[in-house]
Amino acid sequence: MKAEILAVGTELLLGDILNTNAQYLAKELAALGIEVYYQTVVGDNPKRLEETLYHAFSRADLVITTGGLGPTEDDLTKETAAKYFGEPLILDEKALAQIQVFFDRIGRTMTENNKKQAFVPEHNSVVMYNANGTAPGIIIEKDGKIIIMLPGPPKEVVPMFENQAKPYLANKQEFTFISRILRVASVGESAMEEMVKDLIDAQTNPTIAPYAKEGEALLRITAKAKDEEEANRLIDPVAVALKERLGKSVYAEGETNMETEVAKLLLAQKKTIAVAESCTGGEISSQLVRFPGISEVFLEGCVTYTNDAKMKRLGVSAQTLEKFGAVSEETAKEMAEGIARTSGSTIGIATTGVAGPDGGTDEKPVGLVYIGIYNNGAVEARGFHFAGNRNKIRERATFQALDWLRRKLQYEK
Amino acid sequence: MKAEILAVGTELLLGDILNTNAQYLAKELAALGIEVYYQTVVGDNPKRLEETLYHAFSRADLVITTGGLGPTEDDLTKETAAKYFGEPLILDEKALAQIQVFFDRIGRTMTENNKKQAFVPEHNSVVMYNANGTAPGIIIEKDGKIIIMLPGPPKEVVPMFENQAKPYLANKQEFTFISRILRVASVGESAMEEMVKDLIDAQTNPTIAPYAKEGEALLRITAKAKDEEEANRLIDPVAVALKERLGKSVYAEGETNMETEVAKLLLAQKKTIAVAESCTGGEISSQLVRFPGISEVFLEGCVTYTNDAKMKRLGVSAQTLEKFGAVSEETAKEMAEGIARTSGSTIGIATTGVAGPDGGTDEKPVGLVYIGIYNNGAVEARGFHFAGNRNKIRERATFQALDWLRRKLQYEK
Known part of the structure; x- marks a missing residue:
């Protein structure tokens, strides 16, 4: 499956915000074994958004969008996608109820505008309800093309992708890519690479990739496997061999500091x-x-x-x-x-x-x-x-x- | 002038690095009054890079690229641009000497590969020598189209753009956009907005935009003017009025903390x-x-x-x-x-x-x-x-x- 990441928002084109969603999604798609050939950013402009979306589908099977699902007239991602797929939008009562719940929770009154956010395609779609904001995400799949529309704020994008979009995509992939990170302290990246070069060269599955992060060096072991259990079976002996080689310098595994x-x-x-x-x-x-x-x-x-x-x-x-x-x-x-x-x-x-x-x-x-x-x-x-x-x-x-x-x-x- | 920012590098598509260059350039171009309609990321793939560059020029007058100027065979930005403009590349002795100086300074030996980095278009181009890395940047301008090619690492991109590309572009712009930031402490963004709403609404040049940053609120005053002096003349009274209104909460101007x-x-x-x-x-x-x-x-x-x-x-x-x-x-x-x-x-x-x-x-x-x-x-x-x-x-x-x-x-x- 070939994918493209499309961020919608004039604030990105003005440099007001950093496109951290693109990096997050790129990493996640790589881990799923889905190839990303392009990332694009376009503003809240109907004509350019439409052209960009159609162009993306001319070269990709899957387009993941962020942004443009808000309540204002400028927010047009969903309307543009619905047009591309030829799927009319109808009011989803459950989405509307969820938006109401969100407003109640933060103690504000829902505006009439927000109702627009509860419109979803009638067919060929999955609604991803949003626990962290007002805009539900939407997946449309039809004729071999998939669009996954996510909101803009990273704090909404990450849980929605993780809990709803990722399982949807993983289901379509024969293999999954699972990584484990070894954290190495007080050894530079190139010195570390030298110490384990033969192990890196000898590996095909899992692969071993060294990289540097502020103050520490990391080794990422990535297995291609049909599930997590098989991946762990492949990764375990490689992690043991690397730890033996690097000794006390390996201070931890995974996300920690x-x-x-x-x-x-x-x-x-x-x-x-x-x-x-x-x-x-x-x-x-x-x-x-x-x-x-x-x-x-x-x-x-x-x-x-x-x-x-x-x-x-x-x-x-x-x-x-x-x-x-x-x-x-x-x-x-x-x-x-x-x-x-x-x-x-x-x-x-x-x-x-x-x-x-x-x-x-x-x-x-x-x-x-x-x-x-x-x-x-x-x-x-x-x-x-x-x-x-x-x-x-x-x-x-x-x-x-x-x-x-x-x-x-x-x-x- | 319509511009597009094009980042070249497979590491971006894999999510290994965050595209901070795009945000930096977007901000700088906005300040120059140059409209950016698209940002694109493409990998180190000759065919896709060529298609993307040609597509960018079909809709923009100016394309600014980052990355793909390295010494390896994968680095093809310059070669692709030279082909688009029909400008053959020749060895630039000064660029070669600069690369040699850089290697001497960091105490390493220059490889034969690095020589490739010293090839530049013979005509219609400006070489931007690089004090912080090996790859010189290049500007090509011909038939109403401009490409500005910058290296990948932000620590090379920022000084090269600031000192060489920005003056080149500013020279072509009739107006410039100059901003001043007021930093406001211990007042939330919405409370601050409320306090100065009438001033914001009354302004057209300069404009006043509130935004929030971790722990503080900011007000950006942006003037459209023909030079810095005129911009300051426009901004000064507005800054005074805002400071009067916000009193002791304004703790500083500009980049500080x-x-x-x-x-x-x-x-x-x-x-x-x-x-x-x-x-x-x-x-x-x-x-x-x-x-x-x-x-x-x-x-x-x-x-x-x-x-x-x-x-x-x-x-x-x-x-x-x-x-x-x-x-x-x-x-x-x-x-x-x-x-x-x-x-x-x-x-x-x-x-x-x-x-x-x-x-x-x-x-x-x-x-x-x-x-x-x-x-x-x-x-x-x-x-x-x-x-x-x-x-x-x-x-x-x-x-x-x-x-x-x-x-x-x-x-x-």
Whole structure:
């Protein structure tokens, strides 16, 4: 099946919004094994919309539209599709009731205009009721052509596609493509690729694709299979082989992130933590606090930006600051130990570095960051050099600090 | 002039990357007064690329492409455009030298493939040399049609368009559209619209458009004028009228954000600050520390998550915590006063609240956050109720705390 993604909306042509729906749908269709050859954006203009839709059907079997299902006269996607398929629109009482329910829920009065949204083709169609907005989505299938019309807002598009359009399409596909993602920390994309190149080259089903995301590298294992069970059977041994090769660098599978994994480990091991930050400026604390329930193990954080604060809050010695400087292994160790001691936590984690853009020297250049970890009596510190601007350096130091802690929690116990 | 934006790249069709170039170019073209009727994405397929380019020129005078200028055999944008315009490609020594310079700078060896990137049309074209990558961009103009070919990576697209393609296009436009943005804090989009509705309705040039961005509301004033000077003459009185109407809620003009404005005010007024956070978990500190040079005024932050930490670090009294609870006006005041006193700062700012998802009660529901500000001897606290999930509540509390401080710095002196 060949597909085309067609976004309708003048706000896209003006650059007021980013077309994230196209990326989402493209990924989903690829996973279903449906080839997408074109993506198009057209404005709320009747003539151009009609031309674009007819042109799309001249080269595709399936057209997925987003937008143009609203209550105003400008919203013409449904009317244009109904014309293409020669299917008149009639009032759908259930759709109208659902729109009413939606308005009741948000405490507003339904306008006469919204009634237009409840008109659907009489035949050859499926109505996708919308729990997150007023416009129902519609599928029309006739003479080997399918249109799937979705609303515009991503928060309506995603659940409607996931729960209603995707099963409809999956039903038509002999095979499905199922992916699993391995998340790799503190190894660059090209270094990772080098480490598993022979495994990548040897694989045809599942395939292995490396890619880079801010601060981490990912491996996507994709199986072509008739169902999820078969896909998992194909993926499992490949995931095991990759994990063996990459060792401790694989920090998780699937949709998650480093702070979530660290928070889970702390909670599972019932280890309390406190954080002392200089250059990261509160970012480590803030990321850990994202996790609901973290209050069971997270005791406190100190953003000790000045030397005074490092001494007074954490007990870093004046001598250490004098002799080695605030950005040093020694200071990082005393900060980590100091925050654990003063807060009474099992684990203390600390950062001190030069985030720039100023303040760098030959000896201590911008990007140099020391990370210290105190864990139940023992303290260690290591120096890292991060590239990028001030905020990239801070982000990378935060990620690295959490990854080092993750490795300790996972492997040193 | 009618334009079409054409992105070339199979990675877009697979959803591996988001087409941010299209949004950027759409905005820029709108500002130049050039109408965009379509955006298209096509893969690295010679036949489909050719058809798409020819189809684009059947309905547009200007086509702007991104991608497909790389060194591999798959990269065919330039070759396809050269064919459309009937312009043979020849080696451009200057482009070749620039590519060599780029490789020298990143310390890599240029491959034979890269030589392909230095071929440009012999006539009717302008080469846009690329300081941020290997592929030069190219403009071809002939018989009333223009193609502007840009590379794929946004970090190459933006400077090349800004410095080379935009002046080329501006030169052809009789009018230009220039916008100024007013940033409005702590007033919702619809409330703001209500407050200035008569001004919006009365304007034709410049126009006023309200829109919402995470946590703030924006007003875009757009003038159609022959140059920037005339545009500013049109915009100035409208900006003044809007600011009069919205008062202290207008926190800045242009591309900036709340933490930047607060940091600038602190630095300009040479007022030192320290932060005590509970529910925001370090986010206020982390945002302030984003600003380079903040170390002159930012002394420290304490993420006092436990009652113990609130007492020990900030001197919040056990009695206050017992009688009013950790989430209370009284605790917020003692936290703000405590962090200022213990750090020796002029200003102390504090947050304490219920971020959820658990921990809410009838009396103190999820979303209730108290913010305290100590400023040079006086302390105040206020309760707010924020909607959204745990992280939205934390973000909104951070923004609100900074906005309240901004108002104090700007208007109370």
